[in-house]
Amino acid sequence: MMRRFVLIAIPYLWLLALFLVPFAIVFKIALSDAAIARPPYFPQFDWVEGIGAFLAELDFENFVWLTEDDLYWKAYLSSLRIAFISTFLTLLVGYPMAYGMARAPEEWRPTLMMLVILPFWTSFLIRVYAWMGILSNEGLLNQFLIWTGLIDSPLTILNTNTAVYIGIVYTYFPFMILPIYSALERLDGSLIEAAEDLGCSRLQAFWLVTIPLSRAGIIAGCFLVFIPTLGEFVIPSLLGGSDTLMIGKVLWEEFFSNRDWPVASAVAVVLLLLLIVPIVLFQRNQQKQQEAEQ
Amino acid sequence: MNRLSWFNTVSLTLGFAFLYIPMVILIIFSFNESKLVTVWGGFSAKWYGELLQNESFLQAAWVTLKVAVLSSTLATVLGTMAAYVLVRGGRFLGRTLFSGMIYAPLVMPEVITGLSLLLLFIGIGLDRGVMTIVLAHTTFAMCYVSVVVSSRLITFDRSLEEAALDLGCSQAEAFRLVTLPIIAPAVISGWLLAFTLSLDDLVIASFTAGPSATTLPIKIFSAVRLGVSPEINALSTIMIGIVTVGVVTASLVTKRQMVRQRRDEQNAERS
Structure with missing residues (x-):
């Protein structure tokens, strides 16, 4: 009995101390005032004065501030927009590829699978960096386009939202492929044959049979791309321009450049609230799928 | 259904090209003589030397x-x-x-x-x-x-x-x-x-x-x-190399283990 208790207690306490408590601190600081002090916020928790006095000092000023300053609204909205658009683009790129993999000869599939996963093991930072040399004004893409004669002067791609979309699609598209692939692989080929026998054209069969049957995979893939994209920091700060607003970047700058900890914490709290909806929907989708399998 | 249609061939080729070309370019330009990362100036491994120093x-x-x-x-x-x-x-x-x-x-x-x-x-x-x-x-x-x-x-x-x-x-x-x-x-x-x-x-x-x-x-x-800097390209190439060797080895080892396990199970069933 003792052993079971210890086994439960160790990981439990670890997560309480290093996940839940830090979280509570973020909430607390979000409700504090900025102060020129170390640490730079007020009030600080004081066991002697007790919780009552502490709570009396808290206020929602930082959240009011977030609603008043245009920057934050715009950053939240533009994060949502960028996340939506790039999820959609990732689906457009990922679906045909997952489909091709699922239709490939069976003995190829493990290799194809490994080829999709392999880049995922290499550093995220390096994969984003790789695009900087390609997309810049003197970059290879512009050199190539000028060489083919399609354009006369280089296009500005790096440091725009277009570069951010490319970066997101590139780094996250294994997340889109894997769930769609596993849905398509299980799909019974005779269903499509039946649809074709019953007079569907290829395209109709694809639209009426394949797509609906891979829906769970599509939904899972979209969430797996959408959720991490919303809080993304590396891609907008390396590929995006100064006008690329994403909330992860704003939080980072608020904290490291402006050193305004209470506002940074308030931004974090709102970002979290924003994420709860897609996370709950994703959980539901997964649960429904599991139940359907049983 | 065991042969790839042209559509699937094209989408797989384009997909894998998209995944791998940026990395290949990154690796190629780590061996570039020139300081300019986007202009080819001849083969050289000097950035690796500078990195090590x-x-x-x-x-x-x-x-x-x-x-x-x-x-x-x-x-x-x-x-x-x-x-x-x-x-x-x-x-x-x-x-x-x-x-x-x-x-x-x-x-x-x-x-x-x-x-x-x-x-x-x-x-x-x-x-x-x-x-x-x-x-x-x-x-x-x-x-x-x-x-x-x-x-x-x-x-x-x-x-x-x-x-x-x-x-x-x-x-x-x-x-x-x-x-x-x-x-x-x-x-x-x-x-x-x-x-x-x-x-x-x-x-x-x-x-x-x-x-x-x-x-x-x-x-x-x-x-x-x-x-962009060629030194970072060199560093990235080393990291990509290590990961590739690691992942490929790991997957080969697990594949061999699975084969052995299956054989053991078959033997156990037979005896």
Whole structure:
């Protein structure tokens, strides 16, 4: 009995101390005032004065501030927009590829699978960096386009939202492929044959049979791309321009450049609230799928 | 249906080209003579030489490796415990909270995890350095490990453990002699995942590292912000090489093991 208790207690306490408590601190600081002090916020928790006095000092000023300053609204909205658009683009790129993999000869599939996963093991930072040399004004893409004669002067791609979309699609598209692939692989080929026998054209069969049957995979893939994209920091700060607003970047700058900890914490709290909806929907989708399998 | 249609061939080719061409370009230009990363100036390995003489990169690499080994090992132990508790622990007070805390870090934006841990470390007056990065990495990596290990534990045939207990093993012996060898592949892949997550991490490390400890991603990020540089290309090539060799070896080893296991099972059935 003792052993079971210890086994439960160790990981439990670890997560309480290093996940839940830090979280509570973020909430607390979000409700504090900025102060020129170390640490730079007020009030600080004081066991002697007790919780009552502490709570009396808290206020929602930082959240009011977030609603008043245009920057934050715009950053939240533009994060949502960028996340939506790039999820959609990732689906457009990922679906045909997952489909091709699922239709490939069976003995190829493990290799194809490994080829999709392999880049995922290499550093995220390096994969984003790789695009900087390609997309810049003197970059290879512009050199190539000028060489083919399609354009006369280089296009500005790096440091725009277009570069951010490319970066997101590139780094996250294994997340889109894997769930769609596993849905398509299980799909019974005779269903499509039946649809074709019953007079569907290829395209109709694809639209009426394949797509609906891979829906769970599509939904899972979209969430797996959408959720991490919303809080993304590396891609907008390396590929995006100064006008690329994403909330992860704003939080980072608020904290490291402006050193305004209470506002940074308030931004974090709102970002979290924003994420709860897609996370709950994703959980539901997964649960429904599991139940359907049983 | 066993031959690829032209549409599938095209989409697979384009897809894999999209995945791999940027990396190939990155690798090719690490051997570029010219300082300009986008203009080919002839073959040369001089950037590798300069990289090896750059003390600050080597030091950052050493810190990164230390953090990755420590945190992934700790995360594997804690994550395996957590998985065992979740799958076999039965009911206990706060089980829902526990499983919530296991899954939440997987979807938590890194900026929030990093910020919250930094605020904790400052709140309790812990000096930031290698230790704080290890604590931070262990916390999020253990959740990944526990997801990987618990998915193996769920499919595990419990009667094997019961048989060991019936034959006189103590609970601990049964775990060591029966359970652990069976879940070992999942534990190992959990460790590998934790290790690469730690090697990769920029955001959480930036928040939790003090001025005394700089990891390789932090170093790369601050260099890359100023623009593309051939030294970073060389460094990236080395990292890609190590990962590729590691992943390919690991997958070959597991494939061989699976073949052997299948053969053993067939032999057992025959005899």
